[in-house]
Amino acid sequence: MDELRARTPVSVTKPELAVFVSGVASMGLEILAGRVVAPQYGSSIYTWGSIIAVFLAALSLGYYQGGKRAATRATNAQLVRLLLATAAYVAVLIFAGDLLLTAAATVPLPARFAPLPAVILLFGPPTYLLGFVSPYAAELSETEGIGEASGQVYAVGTVGSIVGAFGTTFLLVPALGIHQIELAFGLLLVGTALSLSAPAFRRRQVAASLVVALLLIASVASGSLGVSTGGQVVHHTQTPYQELEVTDLGDTRTLYLDGQRHSAMDKDDPNRHVFEYTRYFHMPYLLADDPDEIDRVLFIGGGGFTGPKRFVAEYDVTVDVAEIDPVVIDAAKQYFRVEESENLNIHEADGRRFLRETNHTYDAIILDAYKRDKVPFQMTTVEFMQLASNRLSEDGVVVSNLISAPSGPASQFYRAEYKTMAQVFPQVYAFPTAGGGVVQNIEVVATKDDEPISEDELQRRNEERDIGIDLSAEVRSYRNEERTGDVPVLQDDHAPVDSLLDPMMGQRYVVQESGENETESENQTQKASQLISVAVES
Numbered sequence: 001m002d003e004l005r006a007r008t009p010v011s012v013t014k015p016e017l018a019v020f021v022s023g024v025a026s027m028g029l030e031i032l033a034g035r036v037v038a039p040q041y042g043s044s045i046y047t048w049g050s051i052i053a054v055f056l057a058a059l060s061l062g063y064y065q066g067g068k069r070a071a072t073r074a075t076n077a078q079l080v081r082l083l084l085a086t087a088a089y090v091a092v093l094i095f096a097g098d099l100l101l102t103a104a105a106t107v108p109l110p111a112r113f114a115p116l117p118a119v120i121l122l123f124g125p126p127t128y129l130l131g132f133v134s135p136y137a138a139e140l141s142e143t144e145g146i147g148e149a150s151g152q153v154y155a156v157g158t159v160g161s162i163v164g165a166f167g168t169t170f171l172l173v174p175a176l177g178i179h180q181i182e183l184a185f186g187l188l189l190v191g192t193a194l195s196l197s198a199p200a201f202r203r204r205q206v207a208a209s210l211v212v213a214l215l216l217i218a219s220v221a222s223g224s225l226g227v228s229t230g231g232q233v234v235h236h237t238q239t240p241y242q243e244l245e246v247t248d249l250g251d252t253r254t255l256y257l258d259g260q261r262h263s264a265m266d267k268d269d270p271n272r273h274v275f276e277y278t279r280y281f282h283m284p285y286l287l288a289d290d291p292d293e294i295d296r297v298l299f300i301g302g303g304g305f306t307g308p309k310r311f312v313a314e315y316d317v318t319v320d321v322a323e324i325d326p327v328v329i330d331a332a333k334q335y336f337r338v339e340e341s342e343n344l345n346i347h348e349a350d351g352r353r354f355l356r357e358t359n360h361t362y363d364a365i366i367l368d369a370y371k372r373d374k375v376p377f378q379m380t381t382v383e384f385m386q387l388a389s390n391r392l393s394e395d396g397v398v399v400s401n402l403i404s405a406p407s408g409p410a411s412q413f414y415r416a417e418y419k420t421m422a423q424v425f426p427q428v429y430a431f432p433t434a435g436g437g438v439v440q441n442i443e444v445v446a447t448k449d450d451e452p453i454s455e456d457e458l459q460r461r462n463e464e465r466d467i468g469i470d471l472s473a474e475v476r477s478y479r480n481e482e483r484t485g486d487v488p489v490l491q492d493d494h495a496p497v498d499s500l501l502d503p504m505m506g507q508r509y510v511v512q513e514s515g516e517n518e519t520e521s522e523n524q525t526q527k528a529s530q531l532i533s534v535a536v537e538s
Contacts, residue, residue: 023160062131
């Protein structure tokens with residue numbers, strides 16, 4: 001027992017050290033789990049609910065089994081085995097996590113329960129093993145009395161969990177990649193196992209520790225190939241909000257956020273619209289009574305800054321961008337040729353808070369902060385739309401870039417947002433970008449005008465106004481009436497965005513690529529032909 005009760009230089013017993021580290025690792029892995037499964041399942045409330053439930057269930061089962069066995073099996077050597085076994089499974093996560101994630105995705109479950117098999121398979125076993133540590137440590141505690149021993153052990157474990165939560169959230173995730181963080185936790189477990197072996201350092205324990213450490217390092221080395229399905233990886237990191245990856249494929253550079261394509265840039269023509277949906281950002285120039293009076297534009301959500309760059313290059317306007325993620329801003333500047341200037345102001349801020357605090361009035365507000373599975377509900381509600389309306393000029397226009405379907409069960413979010421915007425704005429229009437009933441970008445556009453503008457009128461304005469882009473094809477997707485009786489108005493008090501997004505899970509998201517160069521060239525040729533024809537006739 002003297003060896004079991006040996007104290008470290010900071011007067012922490014070996015069992016307490018094991019409990020503390022198990023708390024750090026379990027909570028750190030729980031936070032990391034959201035980043036691991038997000039590319040496959042998103043970061044919805046269902047994903048996080050699955051993660052929390054699986055970790056609690058695995059820990060509870062470990063506590064229960066450990067408590068039953070503690071009286072006969074609790075030894076210092078057994079704690080070493082548990083820590084090394086957990087570290088070994090972390091090595092499996094690093095090496096084969098993607099394969100396990102893909103395998104779990106084949107389990108046929110309703111969309112909202114789809115993340116469960118993946119979380120169980122990837123994080124259930126290591127969390128279960130860590131659950132044994134606390135009851136074993138309580139049995140080995142030198143504190144007299146079961147209640148006092150249990151209280152002390154769980155207090156130490158909770159402190160470890162707090163350290164793991166803060167350390168992972170504020171230090172590790174912003175600074176390191178997922179595999180590097182997993183490696184850090186694995187090596188922490190191995191190092192703790194070696195500490196528990198001191199001062200005897202039995203040969204078998206040391207050898208096992210070295211083997212597991214080598215497995216961890218080899219797993220990281222084998223996984224860092226630098227190539228993804230989207231092309232050659234130029235940059236990859238974890239931000240405070242999401243996983244960020246920049247890839248090059250041919251002449252196209254693409255920004256991925258949580259595994260989904262978010263923005264793209266033609267490296268030879270940085271201001272070209274690569275994705276079709278970004279062309280609709282110019283719709284205010286058709287809806288405004290006088291496009292020359294559009295002086296100030298706000299983009300909420302930056303990404304690759306496709307819209308802001310094009311607006312600054314094309315028009316005599318001041319563009320403000322509110323982007324909450326500082327790493328996205330840095331990536332845009334470094335990889336997507338974004339430069340701040342007198343006409344382009346970038347603000348690291350939440351979009352709603354920025355709107356609430358700004359003293360500017362905008363002629364167009366373009367909401368580009370939604371993703372397929374992660375929608376900031378506070379920017380979907382009627383209260384937010386009222387705030388946007390208050391910051392708009394009388395001829396102002398709001399463009400909201402949604403990802404949803406125009407019809408069918410997967411259209412619930414789109415129709416709810418349409419209904420919500422119609423509570424604030426007299427006129428609301430919609431422009432699906434991909435056709436059909438598939439999940440796609442849908443641009444919902446709202447104005448303060450009392451009278452609606454018809455599709456024919458928009459086509460006439462497109463022909464007459466020189467706005468630097470031909471939107472005739474985009475105008476043809478015009479819709480100004482939707483069935484909204486079965487969907488709610490989204491409010492700060494009740495905005496069930498996750499349940500509205502639920503029918504989209506498992507459906508393919510279609511992002512149309514723009515043939516802008518071709519279209520504009522053909523349009524210019526057509527207009528030139530018309531001018532020549534008029535000249536000949538006259």
